[in-house]
Amino acid sequence: MIKQHSSTLVNEMTLDEKIAQLIQLATHFYKGATEEGQITGPIEEMGITGDTVQNSGSVLGASGAKTTKSIQKAHLNDNRLGIPLLFMSDIIHGYKTIFPVPLAMGCSWDLELAEKSAEIAAKEAAVSGVHVTFSPMVDLTRDPRWGRVMESTGEDPFLNSEFAKALVRGYQGEDYTKDNDRVAACVKHFAAYGAPEGGRDYNTVDMSERQLREYYLPAYKAALDEGCAMVMTAFNILDGVPATGNKRLMRDLLREEWGFDGVVISDWGAVKELIHHGYAEDEKDAAQKGLKAGVDIEMMTPCYVHHLKTLVEEGSISESLIDEAVLRILELKEKLGLFENPYRAADEEREKEIVFSESHRKAARELAAKSSVLLKNEGVLPLDREQKVALIGPFAEHDDLLGPWSWIGSREDAVKVREGFESKIDSRQLSSAKGSDISAVTSSQINEARRSAENADVIVLALGEESDMSGEAGSRADIRLPEAQLKLVEEMSKLNKPMVAVLFNGRPLDLHGVVDKVDAVLEAWFPGSEAGSAVADLLYGDANPSGRLTMSFPYSVGQVPVYYNRYNTGRPQKKGVQERFVSQYLDIPNEPLFPFGFGLSYTTFSYSDVTLSSSVIKPEQPLHLTVNVTNTGEVAGDEVVQLYVRDITGEVVRPLRELKGFKKIWLEPGETKEVAFTLTEEQLRYYHSDLSHESDAGKFNLYIGANSRDAAEYAFELIK
Template structure:
């Protein structure tokens, strides 16, 4: 529809129809069963008439169902304005990929873009128009359950992933390509930094920290063209984000240039009341509308109160018009006025959803997401070895994670099943009833175990232990799993541990017991097959952590790019007291940001800078030689860090500014080159301006954030 026609349609809308466009309701409201919808309708203050004016719905899927709902909706729509259908397609629709934290461990934005494109296509043929993804919140606290939706602790890495997700979901033209869906950046802003790691809790940070560390990934997603942004539940500077005019209108819209739809998270406008900044729903509606929130998800403030609000104060009529116009523009951008059933196709569902090609890509990505944390040479396993498989996760289909909305556990292969498909059954040993194992091994168990060459211990969280509203103060594995590991260690057998989980865990005790350990995350639909391929070396691990793993929960939040302090701990002063340190644990993480081993080895040498000075107009190249010194072909991620030695504001001890993946044959050497310019050295000053400072910089290159070679140059201005 041309803009003139869209404007003519807009001009015909009544106040009630406009308000309806700002209301989003969940799937049960549109089900046919009267008993299912009558209660919720009354609770929300919605009549049958206003139900069919709601501009969007969430959680409806399936081509047949979405076409039926849209058809019913249009029959009730005076002006024939289609409804937007949205859902949580987080890391796959029906074909489930690793959780985003696992995707982050690939250090491969192109793979993330591919996974998003597959998710979009499956969602689109099912009738969806919008996905509530990507979550680009920077996270440093592993206690927070929603860390599983994040891609990690680093702003630069998160920027690359934000763009990849958006481009994968949306493609180049939503109106022309019905295999794509609109992306929604979330949660604006700072949602990943709640005090004490407790979900929905207050966020307290300086504006400079917000701007420097947290905003870049949101900005990258917006610049990539994301059509929607979702508000966060938390406060910023004492004001809940959903009613925060400075955050949403001044910063998001005016400064960052976002002109798309701003949608609340579930119930967030109504939550302005318990937050204590609104006396009632009418005041909450005023605050949210002033902040520029266009769509209210599942709370009744707009639907019940906006008409009265406008009668009392005409300024809200203009704000409502702005919101409704943005909603209509998105519907037009999606091509819904030309085809309100956009992409929903039952035949295409059969061909596109959960097909072999999609599952093969899910397996490939799961392999690249797995991180080899420890290995003394026990891995890869050999097919002729006898492997005893124990642990509560060996027969589990709970490999999809908490946000796998359409994923089917019954379609998910267990690790035992995947092993049986790959290895002769006589080489796979198991204990039928493991109950007694957790209370000490008896002679029968010991006899079985002695047959084994290697014990594979399959541990982890359940999906309910991470995700939204799943914050934990104890981030160790369950005690019964640790008790099992302690018993097995007494037998002096080779132990390989695999872990399925949704957050960085305290794996200190596990690492002390394991000869080798693989971080498998919640790996998705094909995760078990990917893990078996990795265990046996058919896939050579290349994953790198995008978030630090602590030695214990007392270190949390822990992250690699902490600021310099006035009393930094020095290696030659480890026993002295008056430095920034713990008395009972090292400052360093158990596994640092960027860590990940391979079945081959890589050596870094000959770090070279093209010059020892850099000016604003010039660039400087940094080169390092990387050699595969092992016997297998492998992929190494070469990581480039920088440190500003003296600045007007205290700077981090190191910051990631680039990375490249190289594939090397055994004994092959490759020179890897990065280009540095003055823009990469800029940072946010106390007046919120962004610029660099002249002076000395240290450049560091290595396989992770701890093992680095360094050289220096000076910036001249």
């Protein structure tokens, strides 16, 4: 019925009305938003007429029930056929209730809680009038210089795929057509945006198709298999062709091979950027190439509305291509129920009740605690409530804790680190000082910090990046903390007191100058609205750190890209041996400072009694594995049990280790649990040189343990 109604509507539309459906404009273009929406300034800047705006298909960035309803009402008064607008926004890690950035969320290894965070974000967004979120971002990331690593869940295709599915489930639910508290999801950025040369945003990506299929495509496919409604194109070039004009990528792979029939939207300005890439001669050429490649909606540039009509009249493109794109957009509007109720879930009164509610903040606090990773602890954590604490550093009372893409989130509403401490201990036990700004320091600031720490039993350093130092356009060649903060750490270390560093940042950092100077390091990332509460919960042991890294921390930026699932070389370095003519650095280790999967706890765990059901796997006979995991410490805690595999010999070389499964388990002190995994022949398949996807008979190693480095090894064989 949806397709039939939408097809009828397409037949009633003029060519101009169809083309207008294919443009997405920012909020200020529209009547009903603000007074600015009713003047000609923004329209004239893009050369867009009022007729185009009143027939346009979607709005970027509008929010709030009152605003979205006002825009929709004004639009429907002007639209000849009564076609409602779609409201789309970047709801990346929460709407008003801000959760940890996605990289942190990945470090929780908690799919249920990640799904819950997306469900909450959807509920807050939907009641505020939003229909589509530009999330999840599933780009695989191996280079921490790239600022947008904070939007991804990490460097592993399997784990990214699992989080992609969880987030889509959270946003869309079982059926967003029937559930107005859900929104449609848009997976991005298609494809391989996470591998830009030099870690520089918007830059070129160049890789083999086999590499693309093996590592970079699985998470997009996982999101689509979960029913994700939309796909956003990437800014980058891929194999010499900009992704936004890449017919092979979008028509051949996405549409034909994968069978995706939903809406494809460009990223901001990406259609017109085909000109800058040297792929399109002018706006007209960009419009032609974008539509032919399969971009349904052009975001915030006017190539389509300026030139598609002429291209049709000239016979350069078929009107049927436009009809296809319009039909997909109308079908999405139908699925969201906008023709029956163009305001959908937007409700000012319900909005006050739901948005930033206590239950939502409680979930944000839990996920923030579970996303933080304890990287070092030499007996100083958890803190004793009787200790006098000096809280020092630019983030001691800073409100920049939400991170990039927090959109409607309010920094003023975020729980600051000092406030978290004050909820745990008497204010007389706490002193604080800024110590330095993010990127500058004065002698008076250092002196103030010294005075604050004079009578303290322990110093807690709250350090990190400003949110603008990561995220989109936040690429950095030097991924150490700013020199000012390193100087602060050095000066505080001279006091010879126990020191804890808490880090707020959006990427893995080179931690030299910190990790070697302090007794404990807690990687808190950008924790979100409940930052201070979650950090205090962890530091005082009310929560036990359970986060595990999903991106390797480099020993030095010179290693980048550094990732766990690398290939061996013909001249591998022998562990602990420094010799010439092997693949190594002369001045630093090959290994990262902290590997994928790593994270400490306030308790300890042991692995024993590993049992394999057989020494062989066959296509019809999976391998069942069990392991006993025991909490050998004195407090309860979570352990993330990780399963890795190595294919010893392949038709092409295979990684040294690949994550194939994980289980997060809670254990009381002294408790033992049996953890079970099943490994199938299908999980051993990979892309061969001819791009066939199959497994090879032969020998394999299996690794079970706490991270990608520290795991016990077992052998099995695949027989076909």
